[in-house]
Amino acid sequence: MVPRFETGTVPSFRILDRMCYNNAERLPKQKDVNCAMRSKKTWISLAGLAVVLILNACASERITESTSVENRPKNTKVVNGAVDFDHELDRYIPKKDHYNFYFTYKTVHPWWDAVALGMEDAQRQFLDMGIRITYEYMAPDGASAEDQKERLSEAEKKDYDVIGVDVADEKIISPILDEMVDSGVKVMTFSSSDAAEGCKRIAYVGNTHNYQDGADLTEALCKKLGHKGKVAILVGSVGAPCHEDRARGAADTIAKYDDMEIVATEYDMDSVDKAYDLTLKILEDDPDLDGIVCCNMSNPVGAARAITEKKSDAVIVGMDHDEEALHYLKDGVIYCLGVQDCYSIGFDTIQVAVKIADGNKPGELFPEKTNEITTVIYQEDAAQMLELLYGDVQ
Amino acid sequence: MNGKKKITNRTIVLTAVIGSIFVMAMITANTLWSSNQTGIATDEAVSEVSSFYLEAMADRRSRTITNLINSNFDQMEKAVELIKGEEVDSQDELRHNIGLVKSLLNLNRFALVDEDDIVYTQYTTYTGRSRHSFLADEQLNGRMISTVSIYGSSKQLCLAIPTPDLTLMGKPFKACFVQLDIQDIVDLLAFDDQGRTHFALYTKDGVNLSDTELGPVILKYNFFDVLKNIVTEDVWEENHENFENGRDGSITFDVGRSEETLCYVPIQDTGWEMAVLIRDSVIRDKISYISDRNIKNSRNQIIFTMVSVLSLATILLFQLKRFSDDMLEEEKETSRTFKDMANTDSLTGIRNKHSYTENEKIINRHIQAGEIQNVGVVIGDINGLKYVNDTFGHAAGDKLIKDACSLICEYFKQGAVFRIGGDEFAVILQGKGYDSMLEVIDELNSKVEDNIKENSVVVSIGYSVLKQGDRHLKDVFERADKMMYERKKG
Numbered sequence: 054m055v056p057r058f059e060t061g062t063v064p065s066f067r068i069l070d071r072m073c074y075n076n077a078e079r080l081p082k083q084k085d086v087n088c089a090m091r092s093k094k095t096w097i098s099l100a101g102l103a104v105v106l107i108l109n110a111c112a113s114e115r116i117t118e119s120t121s122v123e124n125r126p127k128n129t130k131v132v133n134g135a136v137d138f139d140h141e142l143d144r145y146i147p148k149k150d151h152y153n154f155y156f157t158y159k160t161v162h163p164w165w166d167a168v169a170l171g172m173e174d175a176q177r178q179f180l181d182m183g184i185r186i187t188y189e190y191m192a193p194d195g196a197s198a199e200d201q202k203e204r205l206s207e208a209e210k211k212d213y214d215v216i217g218v219d220v221a222d223e224k225i226i227s228p229i230l231d232e233m234v235d236s237g238v239k240v241m242t243f244s245s246s247d248a249a250e251g252c253k254r255i256a257y258v259g260n261t262h263n264y265q266d267g268a269d270l271t272e273a274l275c276k277k278l279g280h281k282g283k284v285a286i287l288v289g290s291v292g293a294p295c296h297e298d299r300a301r302g303a304a305d306t307i308a309k310y311d312d313m314e315i316v317a318t319e320y321d322m323d324s325v326d327k328a329y330d331l332t333l334k335i336l337e338d339d340p341d342l343d344g345i346v347c348c349n350m351s352n353p354v355g356a357a358r359a360i361t362e363k364k365s366d367a368v369i370v371g372m373d374h375d376e377e378a379l380h381y382l383k384d385g386v387i388y389c390l391g392v393q394d395c396y397s398i399g400f401d402t403i404q405v406a407v408k409i410a411d412g413n414k415p416g417e418l419f420p421e422k423t424n425e426i427t428t429v430i431y432q433e434d435a436a437q438m439l440e441l442l443y444g445d446v447q
Numbered sequence: 448m449n450g451k452k453k454i455t456n457r458t459i460v461l462t463a464v465i466g467s468i469f470v471m472a473m474i475t476a477n478t479l480w481s482s483n484q485t486g487i488a489t490d491e492a493v494s495e496v497s498s499f500y501l502e503a504m505a506d507r508r509s510r511t512i513t514n515l516i517n518s519n520f521d522q523m524e525k526a527v528e529l530i531k532g533e534e535v536d537s538q539d540e541l542r543h544n545i546g547l548v549k550s551l552l553n554l555n556r557f558a559l560v561d562e563d564d565i566v567y568t569q570y571t572t573y574t575g576r577s578r579h580s581f582l583a584d585e586q587l588n589g590r591m592i593s594t595v596s597i598y599g600s601s602k603q604l605c606l607a608i609p610t611p612d613l614t615l616m617g618k619p620f621k622a623c624f625v626q627l628d629i630q631d632i633v634d635l636l637a638f639d640d641q642g643r644t645h646f647a648l649y650t651k652d653g654v655n656l657s658d659t660e661l662g663p664v665i666l667k668y669n670f671f672d673v674l675k676n677i678v679t680e681d682v683w684e685e686n687h688e689n690f691e692n693g694r695d696g697s698i699t700f701d702v703g704r705s706e707e708t709l710c711y712v713p714i715q716d717t718g719w720e721m722a723v724l725i726r727d728s729v730i731r732d733k734i735s736y737i738s739d740r741n742i743k744n745s746r747n748q749i750i751f752t753m754v755s756v757l758s759l760a761t762i763l764l765f766q767l768k769r770f771s772d773d774m775l776e777e778e779k780e781t782s783r784t785f786k787d788m789a790n791t792d793s794l795t796g797i798r799n800k801h802s803y804t805e806n807e808k809i810i811n812r813h814i815q816a817g818e819i820q821n822v823g824v825v826i827g828d829i830n831g832l833k834y835v836n837d838t839f840g841h842a843a844g845d846k847l848i849k850d851a852c853s854l855i856c857e858y859f860k861q862g863a864v865f866r867i868g869g870d871e872f873a874v875i876l877q878g879k880g881y882d883s884m885l886e887v888i889d890e891l892n893s894k895v896e897d898n899i900k901e902n903s904v905v906v907s908i909g910y911s912v913l914k915q916g917d918r919h920l921k922d923v924f925e926r927a928d929k930m931m932y933e934r935k936k937g
Contacts (some may be wrong), residue, residue, distance in 0.1 A: 138599050166578040167598040168573075176570055187542060190573035191565075376596070396599060443596050 070411035108412060110394035133441065135392050135428035140171070140400045142178045143420060148411045155208040156402070158219035158244055159290060160196040160323045164350045164373055165219070168244055171399025179407070186403060194211075196323050202229060209233055214410035217402060218254070219244040222292030227252040239409050243402040245295035245393065247422070252377035256415050258402045258423040263295040266301025266391045266427050267348060270370040273389050273429065274344045277368050281312030282343030285335045287328055287356060287371075288320045289349030299348035299372065316342065318410075321351055328355020336363050347371030350378070353390065357381040376443050395426045401425070412436035420444065459771075463764050467757060474749055482742050498697055501644070501710035505695075505723040508636045508646060513715045515632065519606050519625050520590055522552040527610050527623055530559070535615045538572060545569045556626045559610070562619045580625070581607050587622050592716050594650060595626065602629045602656050602845045604717065645724045649711070651690050661709065662724040664702055670722070674698070690720055792866040794845055795852040803865035803873055807920045810875070815918060822877050823884045824923045825862070826931040827855050829870035830905040850904040858891040872906075873924065874913040884910065907935040 098402065156172075158165045176186040189208075193200040201221040203408040206229075208216050220226045220242055227249035233240050234253040242248050260266070262383055274284065286303050289296035300318065307313045317335045321328035328351050336342055336359060344367055345360075347353040353371030357378065360367055369387045371378065374395070381387040405419045415421035430438055526548040535541050546569040549557045558568045564582045567577035576582050581593050587609040597601045606623035614620065635644065637659075648657040653670030660666045665673045672689075674683050677700045689696040693713040700707055700795070709724035790802035798806075813819040829851045836844035848870065855872050856864050861880035865873045876884045888908055897909065898905050909931025911923045 136599070161574050161577045163577050163598070169573060169578070170598055180570075185570070187570045187574075190536075190571060192574050194576070227787065374598075442598055 057318060081341055100362070101419050110238045111191075133437075134380065135438065136394045136441065137159070137397050139190055140174060140397065142175065142182070142404060145184075145404070145408060147179070147184050149214075150183060151185045152214045152407055152410050153212075154186070154215050154217060154403075154406050154410075155211070155213040155216040156188060156190045156243065157201055157204045157208070157247070158190070158192045159201075159221045159293060161192050161194050162323055162350065163264055163375065165190075165192060165244065167374070167395035168399040168402070171396035171401075172403050173399075174396070175400045175403035179403070184407075186431065188403075196221055196293060197331050198225040198292060201226055205229055205233065209236070213238075215241055215406040217241050217243045217258075217406060218248070220246040220248050220294055223247075223249040223252075223292065223294045224292060230254045238437075240328070241402075241406060241409055244395075244398055246293055249294075253407050255425070256405055256419060256421050258405050259398050259422040259425055260295060260364070260393055260427060261422050262427065263298035264302040266372065267299030267346065268306045269429060270372070270389065270391050271303040271306035271346050272297075274311055274346060274368055274370045275313060277388055278343050278410075280310045283314050283316045283341065284344040284346060285317040285332075285339070285342060285367075286346045286349060287331060287352040288318060289323050289352065291320050291322070293349075296348045300346075303346040303348065321349070321355060323349060323351050325351045325355045325358075328352045329358045330355070332356040332359035333363070336360075336365055336367070340365075342367045344368040344370070349373065350375050353378045353381070353387055357386045361386055374438070376439070379439050379442070382430070382432055383439065385432050389429050389431050391427045391429050393427050398425045442443070459767065460764065463760060467760060470756075471753055474753060478742075478749055481745070487744060489689060498710060499707060499710060501697070501723045501725055502695075502712070504644065504712045505646075505712040505721050508723070509712045509714045509721045511636060512632060512717070512721070515627070515635065516604070516716070517604060519554065519627065520608060522554050523557070523606065523608055523623055523625060526552050526554060526557060527608070527613060530615070531613055537616060538567070539734060541567055541615055542569055548679070554625050555628070555631075558624055558626075558765070559613075559615070559620050560622045560624070562621050564621075578604065580626070581605060582622075590716075592718075594656065594718070597790050602658075603627060604629060604632065605814055614656075629656050630658065633659055639722050647722050648714075649690070649720045649722060650719055651693075651720070653687075658718065660936075661722055662702075662707055664707070665709075677702075686892065693718070693720075707794075795849055795866055797842045797852055797856065798863065798865045800865065800867045803875075806863065806865075806875060807924075814913065814920065819913065821881045821913065822875065822923065823881050823910060824920065824922065824927045825859065825874040825876065825884065825888065825908060825910040826924070827851070827872040827874070827906040827925045828931055828935060830907055830935070832870040847904055851906050854891070854894065854898075854904055854906060858887050858894070873927075875920075881912070884912070907931050 064116060158168070172188070172190065176188070179186045191204060193204075198221040201218070202225065205216065205218065205226075216238055218226065218240065220230075223246070230240050230242075230248050231253045240254045242252075242254050242257040243259050245260045245263065247259070247261070248254050271284075275332070278284075284307055286300050288300045304315060304318075307315055318337045319331040319335065321331055328347075332345065332355055335345075342365065345352075345356045347356055347369060348371075350373035353369055353373070354375050354377050356369050356371070359365075360369060361381075370382075370389050371387060372391045372393070374390070374392045378387060378390060382390055401423050405423060408418050413419070453793075521599075529548050530544050533540075533544050535544055544600050545557060545559065545567065547570060548554065558566050558574065560566050560579075560582060564574065564576045566573050566579065580595070581587065581591050584591075587607060589609070591603045591605075591607040593607075595605045597603055599788070603626040605624055605626050609622050610620050613623075633648070644777065644820070645660060645662045646657070647655050647659045647661040647667075648664075649670050650656060653672065655661070655667045655669065658667060661670070664677065671683065671687055674686065678686075678698060682698065686696055686698060688694075695710070695712040697708065697710040699709075707724055711720045711722040713719070714721055744848075790798050790805065792799040810819065810822060814822075829847060832844055832847055835847050848866075852864070852866065852872065855874065858865055859874045859876070859880065861878070862874040863885065863889075864878040865875070867873045874880075880887075888910055891906070891908060895905055895908075897903075909927045909929065911926035911930060913923050917923060
């Protein structure tokens with residue numbers, strides 16, 4: 054019996070967008086150079102759409118512009134580069150042989166576990182250089198600015214070289230960070246949520262383009278729906294800058310189209326179960342819902358579960374790389390996902406923290422904002438992304 | 448005696464050639480039959496050997512993993528005991544102690560977990576509930592093994608044990624664990640067999656954990672996704688159930704012209720299955736190679752033996768022929784000698800009485816057939832032989848006989864001279880001898896006359912020829928003999 058299985062088949066990839074932002078004053082390290090080169094190439098390749106690009110560039114902060122789904126070039130390399138697992142420390146020579154950090158993030162969640170793996174990679178590489186990095190990486194079970202406030206208060210009392218914060222609520226946390234900096238504590242922000250504009254924190258490593266991520270995902274949704282229909286927005290934690298920015302990006306995009314309407318905006322507080330319940334309720338209120346914009350990692354999973362259960366035709370666009378969400382993407386329940394490079398966020402956070410601990414300021418050694426990329430992937434990309442992130446070879 | 452066929456050289460050579468061809472044909476047929484049987488036996492053996500080989504290999508590798516797991520559990524228990532014995536009041540001290548036991552007991556990524564699910568490693572402290580699924584369980588009862596998919600596609604085996612009596616920094620600790628990178632386990636299992644076998648670790652759902660290719664068809668894909676396309680539904684169901692229930696099994700399937708066999712065995716407590724695959728063609732090729740080599744060697748040996756035997760047989764044949772020729776020649780010589788001895792008088796060297804008789808028989812046949820008209824017989828008798836013997840001895844007598852013989856032979860050169868008695872000679876004359884008979888007798892008698900005077904050998908002669916009515920030579924002989932006696936008297 055001859056097997057019908059075709060060996061060595063590689064799924065084809067069609068990338069909607071790979072957003073590469075670099076609005077920070079960073080040193081031109083290799084990754085940035087590559088990123089810039091990719092942007093340049095994209096510019097050249099899209100020269101034919103110059104007019105549209107200029108108009109869109111004026112209307113938003115985006116550096117690259119997405120083309121229509123149908124016209125996307127197949128680019129396996131870009132998908133493979135959505136998360137960069139191959140990092141090397143830069144040439145900076147730390148001044149000490151031991152650093153002790155404290156990091157706190159919004160909530161216990163697999164997204165930040167992915168960031169932790171990048172941190173551990175950097176820690177191992179420093180150890181190979183003979184430099185011992187120790188740190189705490191702590192979060193509450195549910196996102197809470199109050200909890201974060203307490204944690205920072207406790208951490209401030211200890212002699213950490215740097216305190217890193219994934220801001221739970223910029224309004225509440227930013228002033229606290231300012232106070233800590235004023236009292237001589239070296240503070241940085243990381244992962245997906247920076248502090249409020251003007252905060253004295255020394256630097257930020259993470260997603261600097263949350264608003265644009267929300268706008269891009271929503272734009273894809275609008276195109277899919279023919280720029281008309283009812284849309285719900287699921288946000289994560291109240292006040293979490295990344296979630297709020299994405300929600301704003303989504304709302305602003307929808308507002309551009311007269312035939313589109315936002316029927317609900319709900320917060321799941323980074324809980325899949327809550328996202329599921331909220332989606333069920335939204336569907337109950339609007340059974341003919343056309344689409345859902347999900348602004349965090351838990352939203353798309355909860356929404357997809359509810360959509361599947363209710364057999365709704367609502368189109369889901371969302372964020373991040375949850376394994377279940379990727380399976381929903383593969384099955385066509387979710388239309389597209391914006392995958393952030395968590396690994397790089399973690400790795401770069403440790404590198405920048407070491408430099409900050411040594412008394413360096415943003416400038417030549419590191420930018421004030423180290424940007425990490427987001428890549429939007431579609432159904433045809435899901436299998437490879439599952440393989441890339443989870444080794445899930447089907 | 449005439450009914451028996453004579454064994455000739457030709458018969459021997461023919462027998463040898465036919466015998467050799469027959470022997471060669473037998474050996475060739477036997478070789479071909481043996482080759483064929485070997486081929487059939489090889490095919491039968493391949494399947495059995497494949498399964499046996501794979502089962503043994505899968506078992507061995509499975510045991511290696513089980514031993515590794517058990518060893519890590521034992522080491523973790525020791526680690527907890529060691530830390531229990533230490534005064535740990537701060538996180539720094541805890542990290543230091545974790546580092547010590549890690550290096551002392553060679554534990555990879557050893558971590559302790561407190562009652563709030565805070566994980567403590569040598570370098571980090573983190574909230575671990577979302578990262579380590581076993582922490583979601585209310586209570587950890589005994590040893591726990593789970594497979595963890597790590598972001599970035601690596602997979603790890605998490606081994607955890609409860610630590611009920613462990614209190615550090617004033618906090619109760621609930622568990623400790625190690626995480627073994629599956630790639631490290633794969634490296635431990637891998638050995639260089641030059642790509643002849645493939646192995647992979649699978650979850651119950653057929654997900655490849657080891658990131659190793661299970662042959663050129665299944666590769667790294669989900670075991671059951673691929674299997675669906677290459678075996679019947681029944682076989683698929685059976686093997687799926689085996690995986691589900693942690694049982695072992697084996698599957699054989701065709702890939703193009705070759706056959707592949709895979710065996711899988713469960714790995715204790717892990718929920719994994721260890722699958723090992725080998726292409727039957729590999730074993731078949733190997734066995735065939737050995738078999739072909741043996742057959743070739745046997746063939747060469749047979750050819751060598753045949754050539755040697757043939758050479759030896761040829762040499763022997765020639766030797767035998769030569770020997771038989773020699774024997775035959777010797778036989779002939781002996782026969783000739785015996786014949787000569789039978790027909791020759793030993794004293795004089797001329798033909799004897801027996802020879803005379805033989806010749807007489809032949810001549811008689813010719814007389815009776817009317818083929819001979821002219822034949823004469825001369826009888827000569829030595830005078831005084833008894834006297835010489837008695838007086839001068841037998842040596843002198845023998846000399847006298849020899850002299851008489853020489854005398855007769857000298858004169859009857861064209862006749863056959865026989866010594867037919869002690870002092871008696873007969874000469875048979877035919878052809879020219881017959882024609883000159885009387886003339887020669889006269890000459891001889893003349894000579895005898897001279898000899899009488901010289902006191903030399905004296906022979907009395909009588910003769911006769913074949914006459915009308917004679918049926919036998921004997922008739923001629925008797926007349927000649929009578930004449931000789933009469934002359935002797937006279």
